[in-house]
Every structure is written in C-alpha cells, then in structure tokens.
Amino acid sequence: MEFVSTTAASNAPRSYSRIRVRPLTGAIGAEIFHVDLRRLDDLAFAELRQAATDHLVLFFRDQQLDLDEYQAFAARWGSFGSDPFVATMDDHPHVIRVLKEADEKHPLVFGGAWHSDWTFLPTPPSWTLLYARDVPDYGGDTLFANTYLAWEWFSDTFRALLEPLVAVHSPQRAYGADARHNDLLENMKILYGEKAHLSGRHPLVRTHPESGRRALFVNPGYTTGIEGMRPDEAQSLLSYLFQVMTHPAFQCRFRWEPGSIAMWDNRCTLHNPVSDYLGKRRELYRITIAGEAPYLTAAA
Incomplete structure (x- = not known):
C-alpha cells in the first residue's frame, strides 16, 4: 500500500474555559483534564460534547465514580443501548463487567x-x-482508529465507487451457536446464538448526525459482505478498506490506569483491545449508548 499520512490539524484542540484538552496523536483521541465526572455543570458538559465531536475518543484519568455515578454520567450522552450477546450485571443492567482474571x-x-x-x-x-x-x-492497551480520515484519504473516483454501496453486518461469526471460541473467556457470560440471526444492512459510508462529516462504516468484526457483490468481490474490497482504516497514521493507543475512562464514537471509529497481558488481571465496566439508523446524505 502506498504511503498514508495525516496532519496535526486533523486532531487540533480548541481552547475551552472549563476543560483542558491534550490530543493523543495527530489523528484521533484526546485526554481531558480538570474534570470530575461526578460534578459536571452544563457548561463543562457542553465543552465535553464539542471535544468529543472533534476528537472522537475522550480519555479521563483518576476518576473515582461508583457504578451509579458512572451510569449517571453515561446517561447524559443519551439513552442506554442494548447488549444482545453479553450478560449485564444483575444490579446494574446497563453495565457489562469486562473481566479477565490472572489465572485464565x-x-x-x-x-x-x-x-x-x-x-x-x-x-x-x-x-x-x-x-x-x-x-x-x-x-492491555486499547487501539482506536479514525474512519473519517480513511474515507477522506481515498481519491474522488474511489469515493464515488463506494458511495452507493450497502454493507451487510452479522453477529454469526462472533456469537452464533458455533462460535465456541468465546468459551475461552472464562469470566464473561456470552449469550450464544440467542439473536445470531440478526443482520443489518447499512450504508458503507455514513453521515455523522452531529458533525455532518462522512465516515466509512464497515469493520472486520461484523461486516460480512456487500449487497450485490459476490463473496470474493466483497471480501477483496473490504480487506482493502480495513487495511486503510486501521493504518497507524489514523490511530491512537491508550494505556489504561485504575480510574481511567475512555469513551468513543462508534459512528466514526474502530477499536481493538490488545491481548498482551496473559497472567495479569484486568477489570473494566462497559456501557453503550443508543444510536440512530445509519444514513448517507448527498454531498454538499
């Protein structure tokens, strides 16, 4: 693949009165300072919303929230989403405990x-x-990738080819009745096959409802094909898209600490947890926020 790059302007910070923003890379992600997520007034939250639109992934350090406070902060971003294949906590039904014990x-x-x-x-x-x-x-770091930048990197001719395409998404490979690899997750309750018949058909390129920008909306985990294409044709195209989308020039990498919170916009990012900590314990709590049906508007 040819040389891929972005510029520092792609992730440049604004000046704010209530928060301080430090970008992680030139492509995506920013650490947010001078905030206690238990005590956010409306102005500070409005600044967080703008920073989230700009940087796509926000990282907070040294937060001391209990799970009720964590849910309350999450609820400010929208209604809670559903998690169809993983059991949530009995006492916090919108929270998934993501756990890997040291003895696994x-x-x-x-x-x-x-x-x-x-x-x-x-x-x-x-x-x-x-x-x-x-x-x-x-x-145990997590990688994130900016799918706006991948879309914008392509030539006008290639973008015109992609615009009308509809991608097919399925949980079958990851959570179908035969996806027994998840049995290796000894401390996660996976709900195999219950809704593995679900499939989604979404524009391969979507318009973000808040920024108005376009982003690629396919991913290696769940995208299985493209409507109207033979499987080999679709996989060849998807493999190329995935290669560009996950290029290091479009990434950041977050190193976790106790009390860290990351939040990311699924509409314009991909993420990937790194498996390099076998023999060590890792416990995190996940919440999803409901979204809207993906759509693509005509170019301005």
Whole structure:
C-alpha cells in the first residue's frame, strides 16, 4: 500500500474555559483534564460534547465514580443501548463487567479484533464508555482508529465507487451457536446464538448526525459482505478498506490506569483491545449508548 499520512490539524484542540484538552496523536483521541465526572455543570458538559465531536475518543484519568455515578454520567450522552450477546450485571443492567482474571489459561480477550460495537443492529450504538477498575501495570492497551480520515484519504473516483454501496453486518461469526471460541473467556457470560440471526444492512459510508462529516462504516468484526457483490468481490474490497482504516497514521493507543475512562464514537471509529497481558488481571465496566439508523446524505 502506498504511503498514508495525516496532519496535526486533523486532531487540533480548541481552547475551552472549563476543560483542558491534550490530543493523543495527530489523528484521533484526546485526554481531558480538570474534570470530575461526578460534578459536571452544563457548561463543562457542553465543552465535553464539542471535544468529543472533534476528537472522537475522550480519555479521563483518576476518576473515582461508583457504578451509579458512572451510569449517571453515561446517561447524559443519551439513552442506554442494548447488549444482545453479553450478560449485564444483575444490579446494574446497563453495565457489562469486562473481566479477565490472572489465572485464565488462554490469551483471548473480549472484543479482541478491530470493530465498531454491534453494527448488525438496526440502530447501532452511538457511544461506548469503558471504566477501568483494575488493570495490569503494563499491557492491555486499547487501539482506536479514525474512519473519517480513511474515507477522506481515498481519491474522488474511489469515493464515488463506494458511495452507493450497502454493507451487510452479522453477529454469526462472533456469537452464533458455533462460535465456541468465546468459551475461552472464562469470566464473561456470552449469550450464544440467542439473536445470531440478526443482520443489518447499512450504508458503507455514513453521515455523522452531529458533525455532518462522512465516515466509512464497515469493520472486520461484523461486516460480512456487500449487497450485490459476490463473496470474493466483497471480501477483496473490504480487506482493502480495513487495511486503510486501521493504518497507524489514523490511530491512537491508550494505556489504561485504575480510574481511567475512555469513551468513543462508534459512528466514526474502530477499536481493538490488545491481548498482551496473559497472567495479569484486568477489570473494566462497559456501557453503550443508543444510536440512530445509519444514513448517507448527498454531498454538499
């Protein structure tokens, strides 16, 4: 593949009165300082919303929230989403406990591939939040990729080819009745096959409802084909798109600490948890926020 790049302007920060923003890379992600997520007034939250639109993934350090406070912060971003294949906590039905114990025998991690969350649903999640309770002293990072930049990197001719395409998304490979690889997740309750017949058909390119920008909306985890194409044709095109979407020039990498919170916009990002901490404990809490049906508007 030819040389791929972006510029620092792609992730440049604004000046704010209530928060401080430090971008992680030139492509995506920003750490947010001077905030206690338990005590956010409306102005500080409005600044967070703008920063989220600009940087796509926000990272907070040293937060001391209990799960009720964590849910309350998440609810400010919208209605809670559904999680069709993973059991939530009995006492917090919108929270998934993402746990890998130190004595587990296999390196497989939950969600361990590039993906955007639950894209097979008719209305995939807008935001996902992840709150770290206990993490390794090293290892267990999460990668994020900016799918606006991948779309914008392509030539006008190639974008015109992609615009009318509709992608097919399915949970079958990851959560169907035969997807027994998840048995290796010893401390996660996977709900096999219950809704594995679900499939979604969404524009391969979507318009973000808040920014108005276009982003590629396919991912290796759940995208299985393209309407009107033979399987080999679709896989050849998708493989190329995935290669560009996950290029290092469009990524950032987040190192977790206890009390860290990451939140990402599933409509314009991919993420991938790194499996490099077998023998160490990692415990986080995940919440998804409901989204809207993907759509593509005509170019201005």
